[in-house]
Amino acid sequence: MRIRYLDGRRLKRALIAGSRRVQQYREQLNSINVFPVADGDTGTNMAGTFRAMVGGLRSTTRVDLEEVSRSAADASLRGARGNSGTIVSQFFFGLALGSRGKKRIDTRTFSSILNQAVDYTYQALAEPVEGTILTVLRRWSHKVADYSRRTDDFVKLFSESLETAKTALRDTIQQLPSLRKAKVVDAGALGFVHFIEGILRFIEGGTIRELEEFSAFEEINLPQDFGSEEEITYRYCTECVIRGQAIDLEELKRELGALGDSLIVAGSDQLLKVHIHTDDPEELFFRCEKHGLLEEQKADDMHKQYLAAHTPHLQTALVVDSAGDLPEELLAKSFVHLVPVKLIYGERTYLDRVALSPRRYYQLLAARGERNISTSQPAPGEFEKTFSFLSAHYKDVIYLSLASVLSGTMKSAQSALERVSRAEDIHIIDSTSVTVGIALIARRLAEAIEKQTPIDEIRQLAEKLSRRVRLLIHIPSLEALLRSGRLGRTKGLIARMLKLRPVLTLDQNGRVVKAAMVKGAEAGKQKIISLIRSQIGDHGTTDFAIAHVDDLETVEWFLRELLQRFQPEREIFIRDASPALATHTGFGTVAVAYFAHES
Known part of the structure; x- marks a missing residue:
């Protein structure tokens, strides 16, 4: 079978075929994941990226080459996970840029688009590292460029160039110290070779349905003595998508570069993906937010x-x-x-x-x-x-x-x-x-x-x-409760007139209920201590914890009272309250948790 042109329909099927193969080898890729960090998730990340791309391809109704390429790029960018996944998404963005205005392409045009896409991929990285998926992309694209001058058949083009990709893959084991030490090839590079294999198998005569039943296709021989203690310089693999207008990618890279390593800024000036290893995800997101709306945030430990x-x-x-x-x-x-x-x-x-x-x-x-x-x-x-x-x-x-x-x-x-x-x-x-x-x-x-x-x-x-845990919540103001609907307007007006404040608790099912109504903040604090005493007795033993919304003074009061009146079995820890509590109860809220004695 000869294939002399590639259109949108054929590209869509080929991309799905390659993606399915990557998903089949997810655990294999996880098992050899060493670079840039041996966190055992390259297979999961690449499979997730390709799965997102397949979802985007299936959701588009148009089948022209430009639209299929754009759908693949957008979906893979939004769904990109990890270092290799983000690199792959940038590669597909490069393919989409090269496919603009084209309905079908021959092998030479494909070669030109492919090599431009690889250059575009390198540009996304602050510090490109050879011996990775980048090396396989580069050497494979060069072979495609060379062989496209001798054949107009995509089947021969992929078959011949695949061998070069495999050779480049085997060479990665000697290009990075961490890979040489672990005696494995680069996991991201292997994932991309599987992607090419999946496409070749499909265009040689397979079907999408058959791909679900495939097991192996000329396994790469991998050593089994994997082991690595690669130092993790930065703790969090952090990512987000930024949606904006006229985003300066180079300026963004300069702003983020000092926060960590493995920085990739992939995509366009209107939709891009940021990937970085950092110790400060919050600062990373804060800086990114200045350039547009953030989507798809994550920070993996x-x-x-x-x-x-x-x-x-x-x-x-x-x-x-x-x-x-x-x-x-x-x-x-x-x-x-x-x-x-x-x-x-x-x-x-x-x-x-x-x-x-x-x-x-x-x-x-x-x-x-x-x-x-x-x-x-x-x-x-x-x-x-x-x-x-x-x-x-x-x-x-x-x-x-x-x-x-x-x-x-x-x-x-x-x-x-x-x-x-x-x-x-x-x-x-x-x-x-x-x-x-x-x-x-x-x-x-x-x-x-x-x-x-x-x-x-x-x-x-x-x-x-x-069943034993109890939570008592001191509320200094009724405003947040009224806004959230936790307190009805009529009852709220009456309570406000009488200067009453509720002490809230949770019932056995976890519903918010009123434990008491008191007059004034001081009475509310005393009531909480009284309620605890009624359940565990004077000088009773149990665990305690305190959460607060920006009110350390009240926290210190509760801490003194709990230590004087009861016998904590463990250290009383104090935490800034979660937004789930702060949003509904407002500033000055203090919550005391403890275990009631079994009845």
Whole structure:
């Protein structure tokens, strides 16, 4: 079979065929992931990038070459994950630029577009590194340029040039010290070779349906003694999409370069993807926001990923969303993972505690007005990504959810299980609490995990603690409660006239209810101490935690009272309250969590 031209329909099928093959080899790519960081997710990231591209291709109804190329570029850019995924998306952006105004192309035109796309890909990187996917792209495109002068058949062109790509791939093992030490080829480069193989297999006579049944196609011989302790210079693999007008890509690269390494700025001056390894995701997002609207933000902890993928560790991982207000010493544990809640202000979306710390959030709250900010639970895709990674490296995963009656986070997590393998080993627990109430439960679960407690016992402990946890909330002002609808307008007016303030709590199902009405802030604080005493007794022993919305003075008062009147079993930790609490209750709110004694 000879193929003398490439049009939109053929390109679409070829891209889907190549993408499917990359997805088939996801775990192989994860297993040899060394550069730039051995965090074991290159396969997952590349598969996710190509899967996003396939989704974009299937959603477009037009099949002309220019539109197919543009759809592939836009979708891969928005869905790009990781270093290699972002490089791939820039490559497709280059192909789309070269395909403008064209309906069909021959081998020579394809070669010209391909080589321009590779040049465009190199431009996206602040510091291009050879011995990676870049080397395979460059040497493959040069071979295509050479052979396109001798053939007008795309089948021969891909068959001949694939051998050059494979040779370039094998050479990567000697080009980077980390690859030479681990005795593996570059994972991103191997992923792209699989992509070319998938296209070749399809144009040689395959079908999209057959691709789902393929297993192997001339395996690259990979050594099996993989092992790497590559130092992680910067902790977070951080990414976002920026949508704007006339964005200066070179200026943006200069602004971001000092924040870390592995910087890639891919895309166009209206839609681009930023990828960087940094210790300060919040500052990164803050600088990017000056250039346009941020979308698709993420910051993966590469240190924890590396420990999960390449070192001995505990059998159970613990997942909590950012509304749980966990203390730093708990978040630092390698088996504890956070899924961030989204904060929404107009068109702008921020990731809680990733793109926006509580301190900066409070500044935003004060400057822009509390009524204009809302929260949203993580999307199922965020849970799917977290659960998929952890279930590949841990025997069990336990997710401690925000109270299900207050948020859709638990449903979002349950929805994600439908797309996760080994879903039976992922255990979802309704904490029936919020903020530091969740944190108290999480601390006890972490202790059980570190003692290698069986998962059934950990589940029983989580359910027991969820029944025992209590949360009392001191509210200095009624304004935020009235805006959020937590307090009816008529009752609010009466309370305001009588200078009454509610003390809020959560019932056994996690619903917000009134624990008491008091006159004045001082009476509210005293009432909380009285309610705690009624449940655990004078000098009773239990765990305590405090969260607050920018009111350290009241926090210090509660800390003194708790230490004097009760006997804390563990250190009382203090946290800035999550936006989920701050948005609905306002400045000056203080929440005290503790475990009631079993009845």
